[in-house]
Amino acid sequence: MANTTIYDVAGAAKVSLATVSRVMNNPEKVNPETRERVLRVIKELGYRPNAIARGLASRKSTTVGVVMADVSRASTSQLLGGIIDIAKKYDYAVKLFSMSEGEDIKETMRAVVAEQVDGILFLNDELDKEQMNMVMNYIKDAQIPVVLCNVIYEDDSVPSVSIDYEKATYEITKELLAAGKKNVYFVTTVRRYTINVHKGIGYRKAMTEAGLEPLIFRTSGDVTVNSLHFEEFLKNNKVDSIISVRDSIAVSFMNIAIRNGLSIPKDISVVGLQNTKYAILSRPTLTCVDTPVYDIGAVSMRLLTKYMQQQEVTESKVVLPYSIVKRESN
Numbered sequence: 001m002a003n004t005t006i007y008d009v010a011g012a013a014k015v016s017l018a019t020v021s022r023v024m025n026n027p028e029k030v031n032p033e034t035r036e037r038v039l040r041v042i043k044e045l046g047y048r049p050n051a052i053a054r055g056l057a058s059r060k061s062t063t064v065g066v067v068m069a070d071v072s073r074a075s076t077s078q079l080l081g082g083i084i085d086i087a088k089k090y091d092y093a094v095k096l097f098s099m100s101e102g103e104d105i106k107e108t109m110r111a112v113v114a115e116q117v118d119g120i121l122f123l124n125d126e127l128d129k130e131q132m133n134m135v136m137n138y139i140k141d142a143q144i145p146v147v148l149c150n151v152i153y154e155d156d157s158v159p160s161v162s163i164d165y166e167k168a169t170y171e172i173t174k175e176l177l178a179a180g181k182k183n184v185y186f187v188t189t190v191r192r193y194t195i196n197v198h199k200g201i202g203y204r205k206a207m208t209e210a211g212l213e214p215l216i217f218r219t220s221g222d223v224t225v226n227s228l229h230f231e232e233f234l235k236n237n238k239v240d241s242i243i244s245v246r247d248s249i250a251v252s253f254m255n256i257a258i259r260n261g262l263s264i265p266k267d268i269s270v271v272g273l274q275n276t277k278y279a280i281l282s283r284p285t286l287t288c289v290d291t292p293v294y295d296i297g298a299v300s301m302r303l304l305t306k307y308m309q310q311q312e313v314t315e316s317k318v319v320l321p322y323s324i325v326k327r328e329s330n
Contacts, residue, residue, distance in 0.1 A: 004047045013041040016113040016142040030143060062308065063093045064301070065117035067108070069100060069124040073221070074248065074276040075293050079123060079150055082297025090305060099124050105131055109138045119308045120146040121300055125194045129154070145307035149300040150293065152194040159307065159316040161300040165195050165273075168289045168322045169202030169243065172271055175324070176241050177210050181269065185215045185237070187244040187253065196245045199273055203243060217242075223252045230256040239268060241330075247272035251282040254329065270329040284328030292320055 010020050015038060022030050023038040030038070041047075064087060068076060080096075087094050095115055099108045105127070112120060120139060127135065132153050139146045148160035176184050186203040188196050200216070207214045217233060219226040230253050233239075244250035250272040254264050264270055264284055272279055275288035299318055306313050 004045045006047070008045060009038065009041050009047050012045060013038045016110075018113050018116045018142055018144060021116050022143070034143075061093055062090065062118045063095060063115065064304065065095050065097055065112045065115060065120045067097045067099055067112060067120060067122050067124055069098070069126045071096075071098070073246075074278065075150070075246075075274055075291070076123065078276065078293040079297040079300075082294040082299075083121060083149070083301045086298045086301035086305075090301075092301075105134060106138065109135060113138075113142045113144065117144065119304045120144055121149045121304055122146055122151060123149045125151045126192065127194075128192065145304060147300050147304040147307070150195065150296050152198055156317065159303055159313070159318075161296050161303060161318040161320065162195070163291055163296070163320050163322045165198040165291075166202035166205075168291075169199040169273060170206045171202075172273075172289050172324060173203050173206035173243060176243070176269060176271070176330075177206065177212075179269075181241040182212065183215065183238050183240045184212075185217050185239050185242045187217050187219060187242050187249060189221055189245060189249075190218045191221075193245075199245055215239075219249065221246060221249060223248070226252050227256055231260075234260055234262070241269035241271070243271045243273065245273050247274045247276045247278040247282075247286060247288065250286055250329075251278050254282060254284070254286075265328070265330050275325055279325070279327065282329075287327045287330035288325050290323045290325045292322065295320055 006017055006020050010017050013020070015034060019030060019034065020038055023035050027035055066083060070076060084094060095117065097108060097112050099105065122135070136155065136158055146158065148158060150162050151160065152162060153160065173184060184207065186200060188200060204214045219229040226249055234257060242250070242253060244253065250270050254270050257264060257268055262268055270286065272286045272288040273291065275290040279286040279288050299320065303318060
């Protein structure tokens with residue numbers, strides 16, 4: 001076939017561009033069945049990569065694809081800080097891919113694979129189980145190493161780095177209850193995030209053990225929206241403490257409470273579950289469960305490196321320690 005391209009080979013062999021490239025340049029990294037199928041198609045189509053293509057395919061640099069949902073979140077920027085600092089040490093190139101709500105997941109993953117990345121760090125914690133299954137199966141088919149970075153996915157075969165969000169939230173809820181609090185609200189987002197789901201599980205467990213009904217309030221991460229929500233919330237609910245999934249939401253709540261004549265923490269104790277920059281910039285400063293987000297990013301990059309270099313991995317599910325930082329809001 002005249003002018004046969006790598007796209008033609010990938011299509012005929014029903015594999016990704018990255019797999020075709022690996023067959024030509026690192027055949028030992030491709031399982032024998034797939035490798036033989038691709039080689040057969042290359043022969044049948046008479047594919048001959050040109051010198052430039054061979055040079056690009058055999059490049060020495062390593063490229064890591066980072067798939068995320070929203071870079072504007074403070075926690076995401078901290079994750080990226082850890083990832084990029086470690087990537088620099090290994091001289092990796094990092095390519096960012098956005099998988100926003102409503103976008104075609106398969107199209108995004110095709111774009112990631114088409115870039116011939118050597119590994120993937122997956123940061124998007126907004127997908128449900130079915131969507132995550134789709135993404136992980138796509139990555140598995142492309143035979144690209146992947147590590148979940150601050151994402152909870154119930155599959156022991158997929159490497160991940162996070163903290164025990166359920167345990168952390170359970171612990172801080174128990175502390176508030178031990179201090180005599182009864183109307184402890186869990187403030188979470190309307191949109192679903194896997195780590196927030198697990199935070200909620202820990203909170204509910206502590207409340208149920210204390211014989212109290214869990215009190216859940218859902219709002220938005222957008223301050224122009226949640227400010228209005230909190231105005232109504234304070235008018236209609238008896239509350240002596242809140243635990244917020246995001247520091248920014250906790251600070252927004254404090255601002256509205258103080259504007260309404262309430263004292264923090266005399267009237268209401270407030271706790272955040274991140275320990276981002278908002279916690280120390282707020283007045284009063286915010287008590288938090290300290291999630292080591294930078295470290296999660298850095299450790300994820302180091303773990304992915306082991307998989308990309310085919311090193312021995314003794315622990316594929318890394319759970320980092322957390323701490324509780326006491327400040328003025330509690």
